[in-house]
Amino acid sequence: xxxxxxxxxxxxxxxxxxxxxxxxRTEVETEVAELVSQYGVPPKLATVIVGEDxxxxxxxxxxxxxxxxxxxxxxxxxLPENTTQQELLKLIKRLxxxxxxxxxxxxxxxxKQIDEKTIxxxxxxxxxxxxxxxxxxxxxxxxxxxLSAATPHGIVTMLDRIGWSDLSGKHAVIINRSTIVxxxxxxLLLNRNATVxxxxxxxxxxxxxxxxADVLVSAIGRRTKEEDPYFVTADMVKEEAVVIDVATxxxxxxxxxxKEKALCVTPVPGGVGPMTIAMLLKNVTAAYRAQxxxx
Numbered sequence: 001x002x003x004x005x006x007x008x009x010x011x012x013x014x015x016x017x018x019x020x021x022x023x024x025r026t027e028v029e030t031e032v033a034e035l036v037s038q039y040g041v042p043p044k045l046a047t048v049i050v051g052e053d054x055x056x057x058x059x060x061x062x063x064x065x066x067x068x069x070x071x072x073x074x075x076x077x078x079l080p081e082n083t084t085q086q087e088l089l090k091l092i093k094r095l096x097x098x099x100x101x102x103x104x105x106x107x108x109x110x111x112k113q114i115d116e117k118t119i120x121x122x123x124x125x126x127x128x129x130x131x132x133x134x135x136x137x138x139x140x141x142x143x144x145x146x147l148s149a150a151t152p153h154g155i156v157t158m159l160d161r162i163g164w165s166d167l168s169g170k171h172a173v174i175i176n177r178s179t180i181v182x183x184x185x186x187x188l189l190l191n192r193n194a195t196v197x198x199x200x201x202x203x204x205x206x207x208x209x210x211x212x213a214d215v216l217v218s219a220i221g222r223r224t225k226e227e228d229p230y231f232v233t234a235d236m237v238k239e240e241a242v243v244i245d246v247a248t249x250x251x252x253x254x255x256x257x258x259k260e261k262a263l264c265v266t267p268v269p270g271g272v273g274p275m276t277i278a279m280l281l282k283n284v285t286a287a288y289r290a291q292x293x294x295x
Contacts, residue, residue, distance in 0.1 A: 010162045010264040015244075017266055020161055021274035025070060028281045032071040035289060043288035044073040045103040045129065046095050050088060050114065051081040056107045063105070066277045072284055075101075085114045089122055096124040099295070102288040103129035105280070108180075126291055129283040132179065140187045146286040152185035153282075154275030155217060155244050156192065162264060164215070164242060167194035173213035175199045175206070175231075181219045181246055189215070210236040218253055219246035230254040234261050246272050 009020050036042050045067050047060050064074045077091060088106075095104050104127045110116050120128075125135035131149040140148045159165065172194040176182035182198060189196050194215065199206055210216055210232065220231045228250070234257040237243060243265040245253040251268030258265050266272055 008162075009158070013259045013262060013264055015158055015162065015242075015264045015266045015271060017158070017271040018274045020158060021278040024157070024275075024278040025066065025281060028278070028285055029070045031285055035285070035292070036071065039292045041100070042071060042073050043102045043284055044075065044100055045105065045284050046075050046077070046098075046101045048077045048079065048088070048091065048104075048106045050079045050083050050106075051111050053107075053109070056109075060105075060107055063277060063280060066281060067284065070281050072281065081111055083111070083114070085118065088114060088119060092119065092122045096122075096127065099291075101127065102291055103127055103284040105129055126294075127287055129280060129287055131184065131283065137184070140184060143191055145188065145191065146290070147283050148188065149180060149184040150279040150283060151181055151246065151272060151276045152188050154272055154279045155185060155246070156188045157279065158244065158266070158272075158275060159192070159215065159242065162242070165192060167192040167215065169193075169195075170214040171195050171197065171212050172215040172217070173197045173199060173210055174217045174219075175203075175210070175252070176217070176219035176246070178219070181217075185217060207236045211238055213238055213241055215242050215244070217244040217246060220252045221247035223247065223250040223252065226250065232258065234258050237261055244272060248273060 009016055032043060049056050049060055067074045095101050104123050106119055108116060110119065120132045121134055123133055125133045128136050128147060131147045136147045167189065172189045174182050174185055177198055177200045186196050186198060197209055199209055216237060218232050231252040233254050237258050239261055240263040243253055243258055243262045245251045245266050245268050248268060255265060255267055
């Protein structure tokens with residue numbers, strides 16, 4: 001075991017997202033090798049991008065690189081900006097029926113001529129490694145976390161690994177209500193017995209709520225340059241709280257000042273971002289295992 005593997009996940013009040021992500025990737029690599037030995041075929045992830053969004057291209061390349069390192073095969077479909085909804089649905093149908101494909105990820109956002117809800121709903125729940133399909137959202141509602149959204153699952157995994165897996169008596173405040181972060185995170189935190197408050201753009205007197213939080217999660221993401229003010233400042237944070245900053249690329253939280261007050265806080269970059277990819281790999285592995293058991 002290396003020295004890094006022995007180091008704590010929260011060190012000097014900073015949650016080391018890359019450190020934890022690397023440990024989870026190693027766990028996935030070991031699990032994939034065992035599953036391939038058992039079933040004889042490797043897991044495979046199929047990704048789809050519609051259009052030329054540079055952010056989407058970058059994220060998908062990172063996902064493929066991480067997948068291949070873990071022993072997960074990957075294939076990619078680059079579709080033009082003018083792809084029709086019907087053409088995309090046809091591709092998803094083919095991937096749903098392809099038994100060599102175990103995970104399907106359609107990178108969001110999609111062009112305006114394509115309805116995201118329709119596309120997400122068309123992906124087989126067994127292969128929905130983003131965890132966005134109605135069936136997997138329903139399962140999360142009843143406490144099943146195997147294929148839950150990667151970013152929120154990464155957040156609670158951080159909490160689990162710093163010893164906060166039982167949040168009984170803890171107040172969690174989320175500044176986000178999106179289907180990608182805020183809404184799934186509500187259920188994941190409730191599964192850990194937290195009392196959850198959700199805030200958003202229409203919430204009045206936000207500091208009066210954040211100051212109560214034992215766990216504070218912020219995913220506003222509207223800072224566009226270094227000079228912009230932080231959305232979460234030290235005076236908004238409770239002593240000894242755990243603060244999770246989901247916003248990229250510049251972060252919501254005044255990291256250096258909040259770090260002096262919080263029990264643990266995530267940096268940006270190097271906090272939640274690496275965890276999102278690690279949890280995607282876990283979802284691909286879980287999807288593969290479930291499908292191979294059904295065959």
